[in-house]
Amino acid sequence: GEGLPRPPATRVIVVANQKGGVGKTTSTVNMAAGLAMHGLRVLVIDLDPQGNASTALGIDHHAEVPSIYDVLVEGKPLADVVQPVLEVEGLFCVPATIDLAGAEIELVSLVARESRLARAIAAYEQPLDYILIDCPPSLGLLTVNALVAGQEVMIPIQCEYYALEGLGQLLRNVDLVRAHLNPALHVSTILLTMYDARTRLAAQVAEEVRNHFATEVLRTAIPRSVRISEAPSYGQTVLTYDPGSTGALSYLEAARELALRAVAPETGAPTAVEQA
Ligand code: ADP
Ligand code: MG
Numbered sequence: 086g087e088g089l090p091r092p093p094a095t096r097v098i099v100v101a102n103q104k105g106g107v108g109k110t111t112s113t114v115n116m117a118a119g120l121a122m123h124g125l126r127v128l129v130i131d132l133d134p135q136g137n138a139s140t141a142l143g144i145d146h147h148a149e150v151p152s153i154y155d156v157l158v159e160g161k162p163l164a165d166v167v168q169p170v171l172e173v174e175g176l177f178c179v180p181a182t183i184d185l186a187g188a189e190i191e192l193v194s195l196v197a198r199e200s201r202l203a204r205a206i207a208a209y210e211q212p213l214d215y216i217l218i219d220c221p222p223s224l225g226l227l228t229v230n231a232l233v234a235g236q237e238v239m240i241p242i243q244c245e246y247y248a249l250e251g252l253g254q255l256l257r258n259v260d261l262v263r264a265h266l267n268p269a270l271h272v273s274t275i276l277l278t279m280y281d282a283r284t285r286l287a288a289q290v291a292e293e294v295r296n297h298f299a300t301e302v303l304r305t306a307i308p309r310s311v312r313i314s315e316a317p318s319y320g321q322t323v324l325t326y327d328p329g330s331t332g333a334l335s336y337l338e339a340a341r342e343l344a345l346r347a348v349a350p351e352t353g354a355p356t357a358v359e360q361a
Contacts, residue, residue, distance in 0.1 A: 089123040089344040097206065097216045098274070098343075099235040103255055105222035107243040108278030110137040111313060112336075113219040116239075116276075118322040119340025121176035125214040128167065130202075131181035132231055133221040134188075139180035142170045143320030146180040154185045156205045157192065157230065163209040172325045177213075185227070192226045199226065199266060203234040224258050232262040237273035239343075242294055244280045244287040244306070249297065272298075274343060277306035305339040308332060 100113045113129060121127045130153060131138040131146075139146040146152065155161035156179070163179065170176040192198045206216065217239075218231040232238070238259055242248050256272070263270045275298045281287045295302050307313070310332035316323040323333045 089120070089125060089341060091125065091214050092344075095213045095216060096237060097218070097235040098237045098239050099218045099220060099228075099231040100239050100241065101220040101228055101231065101255060102240050102242070102252070103222055103224050103228075104243075104251055108241040108276075108307065109222070110141065110219050111317075112239070112241045112276055112278060112307070112339075113217050114138050114141045114317075115313070115322050115324060115333075115336035116340050116343065117215070117217045118170075118173050118176055118324045119337045120215050120344060121170075121173050122324060122337065123340060123344065124175070125344070126175045126177075126212060127215045127217065128177045128179065128213050129170075130179045130216060130218045130231075132185075132202075132218055132227050133181055134183055134186035135221070136181045136183070136185075137317070138219040139178060140320065141317040141322060142176070142178045143172060144168050144170065144178045144180045146182050148182055148184065150180055150182055152180045152182040152185065153202075154182055154188055157185075157201050157227075158188050158195070160201075163205045164211065167211075172321055189223075189225045189227055192230075199229050200233045202230040203267075206234050224254065229258070229262065232259060232270060233266045235267075236269045237271065239274040239276060240272060241276045241278045242290075243278050244290045246286070246290075248290045248294065272301055273346070275302045276339060277302065279309045280306040281309045303339050303342050305335055305342055307335050307339065 100109050117127045117129045136146040151166040166179050167177050170178055220228045220231050277291050308331055312327045312330040313323045313332035316326035
């Protein structure tokens with residue numbers, strides 16, 4: 086695809102929402118593929134014990150595969166667990182295996198338990214333009230590790246009833262982590278997912294979210310699409326599974342929008358500036 090500007094430093098984006106099934110994993114892998122297909126170098130870190138992002142990227146994640154668990158709990162270097170995504174040049178993945186389910190408890194007694202992912206990323210020397218972290222549907226130590234490691238939070242919101250319910254808790258956690266552990270952290274991006282243009286409800290929810298988060302919501306909303314939901318069972322993103330589909334085109338466009346949003350590094354505040 087066409088080239089996009091490289092950010093001056095690696096943008097680490099935490100994809101979070103403690104609700105399950107809102108499109109976190111789908112958005113992580115497809116935005117990541119979109120960025121990579123625009124010519125950028127992108128790493129997906131799967132931080133959900135379910136390993137859905139690993140599956141969707143065609144990455145083996147049975148129990149013996151070196152994974153993010155080894156990094157967080159055993160202190161293994163990130164470089165030892167990164168795998169290339171064969172379908173998409175420039176895209177890489179750190180898989181999650183089922184033992185990550187125990188990490189939430191094991192981390193409690195470890196030193197620097199909130200900043201183990203941040204340290205691993207800081208020590209990673211390969212050049213990357215983006216790191217996208219797919220969080221589990223909870224606000225425990227795994228998600229806290231992601232929030233300490235990132236500068237930006239991207240929240241996928243499903244265009245359904247109660248879309249904003251529970252978001253306050255995530256936003257308070259972001260504020261807490263910013264105040265105590267990571268001053269750069271901010272919610273930079275909100276992505277509307279599973280948008281059904283035929284229903285009034287979706288339009289109403291989208292409008293409510295846009296009123297609430299005027300600058301953060303991407304113009305591109307991701308439509309509800311069977312192709313998007315089919316792709317993971319083939320170990321693919323929708324961008325390679327069905328490149329011409331509206332789902333693929335919308336994720337490509339959302340990725341472009343994300344990349345064109347300039348971020349002022351001193352303040353961490355997103356600006357509306359778009360580059361050519
Ligand atoms: P989360 O990671 O927040 O739990 P997922 O990304 O796994 O959510 O999405 C939940 C389910 O919805 C999955 O089965 C996924 O395939 C499906 N899904 C996600 N986005 C779309 C979409 N735009 N259209 C249709 N199905 C979708
Ligand atoms: Mg998920």
